[in-house]
Amino acid sequence: MMKTTITISANTRDQIKEFRNKGETYNDILTRILNSAKERQLQELLMDEKDTLTIAEARAKLNRK
Numbered sequence: 001m002m003k004t005t006i007t008i009s010a011n012t013r014d015q016i017k018e019f020r021n022k023g024e025t026y027n028d029i030l031t032r033i034l035n036s037a038k039e040r041q042l043q044e045l046l047m048d049e050k051d052t053l054t055i056a057e058a059r060a061k062l063n064r065k
Contacts, residue, residue, distance in 0.1 A: 019029050
């Protein structure tokens with residue numbers, strides 16, 4: 001694994017530490033947070049009701065064709 005150094009404020013570092021489980025590295029913490037964020041985004045996308053039809057609306061639309 002290639003290592004990279006990033007500059008963050010002490011406040012951001014302290015906030016990241018709040019998510020730390022015993023024995024975790026910063027990489028572990030950030031990876032877990034990012035995975036959680038991706039899952040939340042996917043869930044929001046899948047649960048978005050914009051541009052959706054109810055089953056009854058879809059059946060009515062099919063019957064009009």
